[in-house]
Amino acid sequence: MRQGRSMDIKKIVGQMTLEQKADYLTGKDFWQTQEYAELGVPAMFLSDGPHGVRKQAAASDHLGLNVSIPATCFPTAATMANSWNEELGEKMGEALGEEARAQRVNVLLGPGLNMKRDPRCGRNFEYFSEDPYLAGKMAASYVRGIQKNGTSACIKHFAANDQEERRMASDSVVDERTLREIYLTAFEIAVKEGKTKSIMTSYNKVNGVYANENEHLLRDVLRGEWGYQGMVVSDWAGSYDRVAAVKAGSDLEMPACKYGAEDVVKAVNEGRLDVKYVDECVERLLKLNESTRIPEDAPTTFDIRLHNDIAKKCAEESIVLLKNDGVLPINSGVKVALIGDFAENPRYQGAGSSIVNPTVLSRFVDKLTKDNVRHAPENKNYKQGVGTVGETPIEVVETYVEDMIEYDLDAVGYAKGFDRYGKKSDKLIKKAVELAEKADVALLFLGLDEVSEAEGLDRENIKINQNQIDLFNAIKATGKKIVVVLSCGSAVELSRVDGCSALVYACLSGQACADAVLNVITGKVNPSGKLSETFPVSYEDCPTSNYFPGKKLTSEYREGPFIGYRYYEKVGKKVQFPFGFGLSYTKFSYSDLVITDGGVQFTIKNEGQVAGSEIAELYVGKAESALPRPAKELKGFKKVCLAAGGSKRVEIPFDDKTFRYFNVATGRFEVEGGKYDLYVCASSDDIRLSGSIEKLPTTDVMPYKKTELPSYYCGDVKNVSDEEFEKLIKRDIPSSEYPFYKKNRMVIDENCTVSDLRYSRRWIGRFFSWLIRFTIGFCRTFGMRTTANTLVMGVLHQPVRGMAKFGGMSRRQMEGLLMMFNGRFFKGFGRFLSKGKKA
Template identity: 50%
Template sequence: MKYKELIAEMTLEEKASLMSGKDFWQTQDIERLGINSIFLADGPHGIRKQAVAADKLGLNAGRPATCYPTAATVANSWNTELGEKVGEYLGEEAIAQKVNVLLGPGVNMKRNPLCGRNFEYFSEDPYLAGKMAASYIRGIQSYGVAACVKHFAANNQEERRMSIDTIVDERTLREIYLTAFEIAVKEGKTKSIMSSYNRLNGTYTNENQHLMNEILRGEWGYKGVVITDWGGTNDRLAGLLAGNELEMPTTGGETDQEIVEAIKSGRINEEVLDECVDRLLDLIFTTEKPFRRPHVEFDVERHHRVSQKVAEESIVLLKNEGNILPLKFGKKVAVIGDFAKDARYQGAGSSIVNPTILDHTMDCFEESGIVSIGFEPGFERYGKKNQKKIDEACELAKKADVILLYLGLDEATEAEGLDRHSMKIPENQIELLDALHEVNQNIIVILSCGSAVEMPWISKVRGLLHGYLGGQAGARAILRVMSGDVNPSGKLAETYPLRYEDSPSFHHFPGNEASVEYREGLFIGYRYYDTADVNVLFPFGYGLSYTTFEYSDLQINKNSVSFRVTNTGDTAGMEIVQLYIGCHSKDIFRPKKELKGFEKIFINAGESKMVTIPFDEKTFRYFNVQTNQWEIEAAEYSIMIGSSSADIRLLGTLYKEGTGAPIPYEKEKLPTYYTGKTNKISEEEFETLLGRKVPVSTWDRSKPLGYNDIIAQCQYAKGGLARIGYYLIVFAHWYLRKVGRRDAANLIMMSIYHLPFRGIARMTGGVVNMPMVDGILMIANGHFFKGFSHFLRERRKLLKSRNPKSEVVG
């Protein structure tokens, strides 16, 4: 241990106190030993340090900070150098705002297009997500502060996220859902990791010995700190034994006392606590160092320009019929769509950034050189139909050469705490598009949203630019692409299916009441669509340019692949070259192709460049569930160089010696997995893959409600008051949506409806403790008077323990 002598000076109570927060955003301090508090803040794409005091929880406004494009956007750049640059600027702003730990980036896989938090995650591919995350981490930590990679692990939906049990086989867990974290730990060297809310195969992640000790600390050699997601503690002692150092937010000392009593009784060895304290002290002391230097404010304008550069390189050109883009000089354009006036530039929830500057499309036309003849909103932002706005937009469209139509998803649709209900753009926007198409067919759609959407309307547009969520400078960046000042170079980091029903997890998202079964296994995203031969709208890795590229001269050796790329157009541009690997052996089921390398290169018109992509430890590996380790199958492998997963330009083969591991599967028992058509897997076949029975996926309504049951289950409660409370919550949610207060309605779903009863204690900063929750549960379970008196009695005890000299009344 690094701080053995310091730890020896601490009392048991002091050591235990460090294991949970001082308040909602700070760690505990021990003044007599020179141990200071450190500050943690949300920050996947910008610092969200709340302007209110640190002892207040909630989605309050943060202090002004640069709002960079979200992770889903920057992933489309496929540029790790750019990711590192974003990280550096985030690190600089963290120093300016006195933030020690930045809670990001998020690297959870985009298992399903409807996950409400997909805008915060990089990709459906673990290799791309991991490489981008590692670049962010290197940038952030270059300033001496810590990144905190989240949410570890298999947290791929928002609905019931604090109680859901993710059922996934070991190979899928390792290859798909842990690989990005592995890269973040080994290559990014992240100083902290946030555990997720969910259970993983029956055990909460921060208590999961297999996940936390065997894999994270054992196999990966992780020496950093594990922090719970806010209110994510179930059993604090089990978490401590699994190496979970920091519980956030504070519990008012309640769980600290549990640790003290467990050590005094011999249930836990004090050395376990000492090791956790040692790791936390290292995080505290190393992230304090940058703040010993004189305080320096960051350059707001310079950071804004960087945000614009990042957005420009992340925009994806999806359609360009007749080269309608870039816009020809002198073309008169009509600007239509509410998102043009008020840009949609970030998601909702804990990642909301209060931007230092905010560009809007209508304010940026003069410098773009594009001639706008006017603006009409065309539709109501939150979906309400308005024929007058459509008519006014059509009148403007008749006078224009080209329509710039800004469509997308509103802020309340993509948010933390709830998933989307469909992949569709709101109907009132489609009605507008249909009407505009009747009067002017030269339509360019600019999409603003952080996740995949269906586009049955795409035949009615000639141009399609996807800006994703481009941060505070995204509106200007899009205009620079449309004017031709910037050649688009982004490519999709996720597949766009033709319709939601085509997605592999369609039948098992968001799961049933108690669990979600990952029956599709390895086959998510392009791994499924390519292997099962399912047509898609836009494949993984797809994106157009204003120039063209030719690939040639493939050379393969045992360590790398090399090839030539030539810019055959008349415009300088950037191309993202992608390496995919496919195994010829049929002994072990595998996807048809998997991304194993990529590079983004700038090439002038007429110029050629040789590109070399090295093979690494992940290129040929698979996880063998029989040997319980990574193995290589002896076989011929296709070496594919593509412009997207569906556009393979060069193809070769390489024989790779194997590690001689036994075949882990009986092929005849897993026939569907060997075809890759895993969108409909029987329970029997999934259980064969798992090696065990799947748990019951519905709530047991015969049992009394307990700590880990969610408030929504009050609809089945024996206590009439609890049932009334449930219907009041449902009514409040309905009413708030009805009157247009969708953010408040969403907050009810996120912070109340899906909250486990234990969360009442874990999320209130010690105002309510677990004995008081016992009283609430008694009431819910039909024992009103007993529960109410128990609640009041425990409240008196709590207040008296904090202020023993005062008399507690009530």
């Protein structure tokens, strides 16, 4: 097909054979869709990219084990959510879309929209918030930006995928109201307001049915209620029953899986699947293909300097000042000591499939001690521009050395201070103390390392490594002022560093992290970020601490809607730093609240001597309610920039989500009648203005009885009984136990994980599982934590079917393995050795 000519989609579908249609619904290879040149249908390229394009040179490098083509590494979603700036999110998204197009990527796999249900989730750095409204608004802004030039965003992982442990085999057991209000609302906003063209399903089951074949999620809610008409794609190797998936409306299976297509053809021929479902999927894929078509003459370069500046602006607006005893901003001429491994090797992004190879990386030691910038990777230079499909990477981008920003600080030197992976070293601490004694202020760079929070596994705790705390205490003993710069992708316990003079939360700020943090520390930028998640005093305070992660076969969401600030406020639990909190170098006052049927209006004034930005947050509560409710919930926000002494009239409108709740009795969102309390806040626990409004009910049907759900009505949800949880979910709790037919023995099927093989009937399965677990333990014992984590994510928790879905063997060989695991060794061995088509 010539470029610029539109497709006759109905005609193309009519010309395709059933086999071609079925093939089109599965990948051509690891990253591309099928192509049919004779029909004018080119392949589409899909690539990871929540905070930067990760186009791999190796065709099957799903985990990002090798270097990808350089791209701008923007702040992660967890960081950007702290900016509360939708316009900036859209600008970042536009840059992402431009880079994707330059690299000939049609579909960018991001952003991630799962909730920060628990701070231990290893992938929290890739998600926006504990609050669905904030997450949805930020995601919608990303999507609008990404899709401005034709690239498709792909929001993920739909849905209730809020833990990494056993994510491919776990069943999320959650009541319908909590599912709709907490875990689907962000997706709904991104679909309706962002108009995303693509959605990726999650690996897990949701209430007993795998998400990728879940008709309730895909047909009833996504396409039915929300009116979504775009593409649905499986996560990689996340398609379980391909026929059921097609019927549910999941269009594309990735990566390439020939036997999935064969199953579809067979089901149609046998009358088990109506061909209309196949045609619908094909049509949606063709529509996406047409809308994301990249002209041959489209630019293959992007403005590296401009995009780095956007990354820096995003980081600056996302940095949260959590504490300041007057030491910040640091005045010119002050002697500072840079201490901590993260000053030299900054923690600026997450770990796993979202890893980006940055075009340039600014480091704190370079900015204050060497006056140069490290290039990625390993200071190698590249030619300007970005390669097209098939070109070798890195021949196509030349990173630049940005103009040095002058910082009027007297850096006395740098000391590593600690081993980033936790190994204790008195020698490193001693050198750091000696350096600190020469300075007026110690800039102490603390946080989590790359293997403590990563895709595929959850954190063991929410503590900072003890060797970092030992360093902090040693520096504190010198009497010097300490400014802690914290780098991590989710909440950590901070009580043990409470004695610092200032605490700057950088989160994971992308490739321009050093410039952004130093601009804030020196006062070139007034911090304006606010927390998008609560920092608890300790993990034991978390509402999910008794339920996370789910063990064995299920993950029970017994806490219901009470996650994050919704729980802490309901039960009056003290926190370290509340949701929506963040300091500035100036002060803001709120006044003159006016409430109308359409929203709230009020005035914000900058009472200080420097310009600054303030984020006003609107919360809604209902003290007298027939429903179990949080004390209040975020329903709107606005970020405004004010000159010193300036003021502005601010309006936050109501929308269709302001007063709604999901009624499980009527099966739809309703409004409870009565008085609603409105709070204009500087953070979730800092109410500046308040008022109320009356609303009429949309139904008299109330779905709950207070006597049946006492824990939920009072919010004390940490120890919900089986009986009460069953009342909430309105069914029996599914068993979390393995289906043993005798002690520690069960039938192994393709959906069992490698970890589950320890319960197989034959020794070969048990030995293989033991070998993997032994290797993981060996790697951890001898300091190879990255290798251990890769084995956990890529092997131990991988279902047996993944061996075929990822192309390692044919389905026939996989079936042979299952026979061997289940006691039919010789027959299975013969089947394994026989020839069969690769998946």
